[in-house]
Amino acid sequence: xxxxxxxxxxxxxxxxxxxxxxxxxxxxxxxxxxxxxxxxxxxxxxxxxxxxxxxxxxxxxxxxxxxxxxxxxxxxxxxxxxxxxxxxxxxxxxxxxxxxxxxxxxxxxxxx
Amino acid sequence: xxxxxxxxxxxxxxxxxxxxxxxxxxxxxxxxxxxxxxxxxxxxxxxxxxxxxxxxxxxxxxxxxxxxxxxxxxxxxxxxxxxxxxxxxxxxxxxxxxxxxxxxxxxxxxxxx
Numbered sequence: 001x002x003x004x005x006x007x008x009x010x011x012x013x014x015x016x017x018x019x020x021x022x023x024x025x026x027x028x029x030x031x032x033x034x035x036x037x038x039x040x041x042x043x044x045x046x047x048x049x050x051x052x053x054x055x056x057x058x059x060x061x062x063x064x065x066x067x068x069x070x071x072x073x074x075x076x077x078x079x080x081x082x083x084x085x086x087x088x089x090x091x092x093x094x095x096x097x098x099x100x101x102x103x104x105x106x107x108x109x110x111x112x
Numbered sequence: 113x114x115x116x117x118x119x120x121x122x123x124x125x126x127x128x129x130x131x132x133x134x135x136x137x138x139x140x141x142x143x144x145x146x147x148x149x150x151x152x153x154x155x156x157x158x159x160x161x162x163x164x165x166x167x168x169x170x171x172x173x174x175x176x177x178x179x180x181x182x183x184x185x186x187x188x189x190x191x192x193x194x195x196x197x198x199x200x201x202x203x204x205x206x207x208x209x210x211x212x213x214x215x216x217x218x219x220x221x222x223x224x225x
Contacts, residue, residue, distance in 0.1 A: 033213055042202060042216035043155070087154060089214075098162070099170065100145060100206070100214055104154035 002026040004103035006088050011109045012078055020073045020106045022088035030098055034062050034073045035087040037105065043087055047073065075108075083110045114139045118203050118217035125190070125197070125224050133188045133220045135203035144186035145204040145214060148172060155202060161186055190222065198224045 003025045012018040024032070031050040035043035049055055049064035049071060061074040073086055085105040093099045116137040125131045135144065143162050147155040157170030161180040175194025180186055186205075190197045200221050204214040 040200075042218050045213040045215070048213055089155075098143075099157060099160060099168075100204070101157060101171075102147070102155040107152075 002090060002092055002099065002101045004088055004090055004101060006086075006103045006106045008104070009107045009109070011111065012075075014078055014080060014110055014112050016078050017074065017076050018078060018108065020075075020086050020088075020108070022071045022073070022103060024069050024071070024088070024090045024103075026069075026090050026092035026101075028092045028098070029066060030091040030093075032062075032064055032071050033089040033091070033100075034060075034071075035089060035102075037085045037087055039085075046086075078110050080110050080112070083108060116203060116205050116215055116217040118201075118220050120220060121218065123220055123222045125222060127224055128192045130189055130191050131222065133190065133201055133203075133222070135186045135188065135217060136184055137186075137205045137215075137217075138184060139205060139207070139215065140183070141205035141207050141215075142183070143206045143208065143214075144180070145206075146170075146176075146178065146186070146188045147202045147204065149200045149202060149219075158188065158201075197222055 006022045034046040037043040047062035054063045059076045064071045087105045088103040091100050119134045145160045146158040159178040161167035177189045202219045203217045206212050206214040
């Protein structure tokens with residue numbers, strides 16, 4: 001089966017850096033995704049990792065270690081608008097079928 | 113413009129009635145997904161489909177049914193067998209079953225009255 005764990009809540013200060021961790025267990029692995037979701041809205045795609053290492057995209061970076069079943073999302077120069085839930089998702093499965101499974105999400109509150 | 117459309121945005125249902133949520137995409141994506149989200153919770157997979165005329169149960173399929181007769185469409189029926197159907201329902205699609213990110217519709221908020 002698949003299992004994804006991430007912290008429930010985090011707080012940070014405007015202008016600071018925050019790291020949101022995600023650990024996963026899956027039978028078969030075909031990529032890890034990070035999404036941002038504001039309350040009452042649909043998730044929007046932030047990043048994708050399939051190989052080990054760091055992917056950087058502006059203020060957002062995501063890291064993956066497949067051997068450890070571990071990823072993190074790094075947000076730099078935090079802004080108030082970054083207050084949202086951040087969802088870690090893993091594509092994986094067996095028998096030719098690939099599910100896209102989400103963690104419960106981390107609610108990030110950015111304060112002045 | 114290409115995109116994924118869910119309708120309606122808000123839906124009210126009387127207890128004991130079946131209701132169908134629409135999901136249409138014109139992105140030529142092969143894979144489509146249905147998720148349920150409860151307040152303050154993450155997304156839970158109901159059903160997914162990787163190709164026309166084929167679909168698989170997710171983690172919480174009981175009380176739900178789907179069809180995939182066309183590549184563009186993946187409707188979800190919430191049946192009276194679903195004991196707690198009030199939730200936010202999200203449909204997503206992706207270009208293929210591995211590698212590419214999923215794009216989401218704007219969601220349907222279903223309330224049972």
